[in-house]
Amino acid sequence: MVAKSSTEEPALTILDPPRPVFRRKRFVLPFGVSAGIALAGVVALLASGTVALPFRGVTIVRAMMASKVEFFSDVEVRRILMANGIQVHLTDSGGSTEIAKERADPTSFDFVMPSGQLTARQIHDRVGGTPFYPFTTPLVIAAFSDYARALAHAGVAEPQPDGDGLYYTLDMTAFVGLTLEGKTWKGIEGGGLTNENQVIAQSPDPCRAYSGAAYLAVVAFAANGRRAPTEAEAAAVATRIKPLFEVEGQFGAGIGRTFFGPDGRTFAPLGVMYEHQYLAYQIRTKERTGEVDRDRVLLYPDAHHHAEPWLIAFSEAGEKVGRLLQENQDLQRRALELGFRLGRAGSASVGTVLAERGIPVGNPGQGDTEAHVAKPAALTTMIGELGDCPSGVPL
Amino acid sequence: MRAPAVVLVTFAVLAGCTTAKPDPVTLTVLASSELADLGPVLADLRRDTGVELKLDPRGTVRASEELAAGVDHDLAWPATNRYLRLTGADVPLSTSIMVSPLVLGVKVGKADALRDASWADVASRAAAGELRFGMADPRVSGSGMAALIGVATAAAGTGAALRAEDVTCDKLQGFLTGRVFGASGAAEVGEEYVKRQDEVDAVVAYESTVLSLNASGQLREPLRVVYPRDGIVLSDYPLMLLKPDKRAAYDRVVDWLRTPAAQRSIMERTHRRPVDPQVERGAALREPIGTGLYFPGTREVVDTLLAAYDRAGRPGRVVFVLDHSTSMAGARIAGLREAFATLSRAGGFDRFRVGETVVLVRFAGTVMEERSVVVRGGADLEALAVALETAELADDGTAIWSALDHAYRVVGDGTVVLMTDGENNAGMSADEFLAAWPRPSARTYAIRFGEADPVELDRVARATGGRVVDAGSGSLLEAVKEIRGCR
Incomplete structure (x- = not known):
């Protein structure tokens, strides 16, 4: 048994020491790219203030409101608030008067934001809190353009001189007159409409929504010889305008969102909303498409009401949000871009924001807007007559 | 080099991290029966938010009566809250999630005659025996009641919401002549249609039911959606909070359901129209749906319509x-x-x-x-x-x-x-x-x-x-x- 012996010496090749992992080309390139991206991201986050959050702590602020959720759910508003250490957790009340109800328990929130001063005052009188007045917005009627043109044809609406077809002034007395005589859209001679429904502006329930209550007040003003009904007159005026509210039967929900959707005409060809909802939509549309939507126009009632949503704070965190809304430049700028007018808080105007974007500016009308709205006691009487208030008349 | 990388990663992770996932919650929901088709969407909801919705199905009209009398559910999700409001009950916190109009799904072979039809055209054909259909029982189902309201409002021809005095005479019988079968709800009428499709020409139901039937592969002849041009009744599926102490979970659910991704998922799986206008719609849901109907403001009207419905077929x-x-x-x-x-x-x-x-x-x-x-x-x-x-x-x-x-x-x-x-x-x-x-x-x-x-x-x-x-x-x-x- 012979073993094969080997005489060869093992040959050991000396290799260069391996390059450290992180210097290898296969590594450096992808790592460099991802690190670059991460760095850019961090820089962006630092700039926005977001990166500091995990270290600073975010205050969750709980809030209840109706149509003003549109402001607080805006991505840019959320970002600015987040940069200030605040995240707002929203409960949509569906209507401002809901906030005033006991069951809504407003003081359990850090703040509430009813859509207008009448409800706000009522809440404040009942449960207190610290009010802030960041912006205002006129009550308006939004319409599809063919309906507005039909009204103009009937001499009830008039295109505003520099409105480029987007804005009209609505003669409320004549408009209320059309409904009281039972006119249908199709019945407007030369109006070219086929809709056989009677002429009304669809309004949310005055028992539930601030805009509904405010619109009722504006109608009552128009139907009472352009004078806000007194408490003594309220019941009689309510009876006179009752047919106007019976046409719609059961009140619909607010059309602030649905009007702008593809099925907007079916929800309401003409309906009550706030100016900010319309302007925000047009600003957004212009940004996205380069054009405004000429099919949706705005009617400013000649009896006007400027709604002032109050932010009523019930905690320190709530007050911080209130102060930010009134003082923070970025938030004010964003409020303008969302179509609000800065009430007592600032001097910049929504007109500037529109003009910058090449969007025509409408004229909501001048004058003492409070004078157009009946005093709470009279308004309460009228809402009780015309609304559908299972849990009592608000205000 | 290594140290900065670690720092970067740490920053990125921290910046991206959100608050911890909330505890799992189960909510009971008195829901319109056709919402069973939301199963996969609700599974995603549970995965993303930890909230499980347990649906207790009921026709919307029936559910509204139960709600008015008081129920023990955490939430309610009917096709509309309009019937609840007619009972005089105070409507709780409500957020609309999706939309579907009441329509006729008519066999393609019969649909040309009903192109751009009004409710009067529909009633006329039904009375002559030329349009035979199934519809859900209006005593139970919102879709059935919506059909009665549509026909009766158009027949009254006032251009206003139906009042009790407008329905003193029964103008529904022509339309109801065409009713071959009923069903207990919007989903059931679709199932019944599949079984009896050879006997009838059409189904009166939500657009979503008709489109779902077409997509089901169970029809021998596809249906075309006919939107009665003079009176569309929209259902907007409000999710309602019945127990105020469940508000946090409710808000989580609503937030999630109204995200573009959830809205898209609802549209794709159930053929309901998203309430979010930014969500791009499929071709079938882009159809303009015509003039909306003013909805009656009193309970009395509904009772009169039900009495007329009970007389049908005599x-x-x-x-x-x-x-x-x-x-x-x-x-x-x-x-x-x-x-x-x-x-x-x-x-x-x-x-x-x-x-x-x-x-x-x-x-x-x-x-x-x-x-x-x-x-x-x-x-x-x-x-x-x-x-x-x-x-x-x-x-x-x-x-x-x-x-x-x-x-x-x-x-x-x-x-x-x-x-x-x-x-x-x-x-x-x-x-x-x-x-x-x-x-x-x-x-x-x-x-x-x-x-x-x-x-x-x-x-x-x-x-x-x-x-x-x-x-x-x-x-x-x-x-x-x-x-x-x-x-």
Whole structure:
């Protein structure tokens, strides 16, 4: 048994020491790219203030409101608030008067934001809190353009001189007159409409929504010889305008969102909303498409009401949000871009924001807007007559 | 190099991290029965938010009654909160999640005739036996009730929300003639349609039900969606918070359901329209859906409609007592013939309908002819359309009371409609008639032309709950339409 012996010496090749992992080309390139991206991201986050959050702590602020959720759910508003250490957790009340109800328990929130001063005052009188007045917005009627043109044809609406077809002034007395005589859209001679429904502006329930209550007040003003009904007159005026509210039967929900959707005409060809909802939509549309939507126009009632949503704070965190809304430049700028007018808080105007974007500016009308709205006691009487208030008349 | 990388990663992770996932919660939901189709969407909801929704299915009308009486669920999710509001209950916190209009799904082969149809066109075809459909029971289901409201509002033709006084006469029977089967809810009517698709032409349901049927692969002939152009009823599926202490979880659910991703998922899986206008819609959901309907404001209206619904399918009988004396010559007899042609061939809500028995009693100085037509289909309607075309007039007087006496003998539990232009000058006197029929039971309407003296007619008509309608000012057809369906 012979073993094969080997005489060869093992040959050991000396290799260069391996390059450290992180210097290898296969590594450096992808790592460099991802690190670059991460760095850019961090820089962006630092700039926005977001990166500091995990270290600073975010205050969750709980809030209840109706149509003003549109402001607080805006991505840019959320970002600015987040940069200030605040995240707002929203409960949509569906209507401002809901906030005033006991069951809504407003003081359990850090703040509430009813859509207008009448409800706000009522809440404040009942449960207190610290009010802030960041912006205002006129009550308006939004319409599809063919309906507005039909009204103009009937001499009830008039295109505003520099409105480029987007804005009209609505003669409320004549408009209320059309409904009281039972006119249908199709019945407007030369109006070219086929809709056989009677002429009304669809309004949310005055028992539930601030805009509904405010619109009722504006109608009552128009139907009472352009004078806000007194408490003594309220019941009689309510009876006179009752047919106007019976046409719609059961009140619909607010059309602030649905009007702008593809099925907007079916929800309401003409309906009550706030100016900010319309302007925000047009600003957004212009940004996205380069054009405004000429099919949706705005009617400013000649009896006007400027709604002032109050932010009523019930905690320190709530007050911080209130102060930010009134003082923070970025938030004010964003409020303008969302179509609000800065009430007592600032001097910049929504007109500037529109003009910058090449969007025509409408004229909501001048004058003492409070004078157009009946005093709470009279308004309460009228809402009780015309609304559908299972849990009592608000205000 | 390594240290900065670690720092970067740490920063990036921290910046991206959100608050910790909330605890899992289960909420009970009294939900419209068709929402069973949301299963996969709700599974995603649970995965993303930790909230499980346990649906307890119920027709929306039924659910609204239960809600008004009080239930133990955490949330409610009906097709609409309008029925709940009609009960007078205070509607809790509500957020609309998605939308679907009430439509007709009509077999493609039958749909051309209903292109751009109004509710009147639908009712007319149904009455003639040319449109047979299934619809959900309006006592239980929101879709069934929405159909009744659509038809009745269009039939009232006021351009306003239906009021109780607008539905004193029943204009629903023509439409309801077409109803072949019912079902307990919007989803069930779809299932029933699959089983009975060879018997019927259409289904009255939500757009989402019709599109889902088309996508199911279970139909031998696809359905085309017909949007009644004069009165769309939209369901907007509000999610409602019943237990205020569940508000945090409710808000989480609503936030999630209204994200573009969830809205898209709902649209793709269930064919409901997203409420978020930014979500791009599939081709089938881009159809403009026409004029919306003003929704009735009182409970009373709904009760009246349900009573009319319960009468559906009873074999109606109407006796027309028609003056053929020579004074009717010319425009009057022409108007009468035209009215019968219209009611037989196209009369919208007032058309003669399948199942109805129409008795024609022609008279002058005596009863000249009695002819009875049981409407079973197109041939009978055509016979009625021409029944008066060659009928001759006679100059032997006007025996109104004798003719009415004859009608009462054949009317059974039906209605009598008398048309005359003269005063009684032959046959029975008014006194003799009233002696013979001291308490006439058949509801009686009289349509008067020209000089006919209505005092005694009016007395008789009112005694039966009917009345005299004057055709002097308007067309005879309008006068007939005014009392069609009144009983």
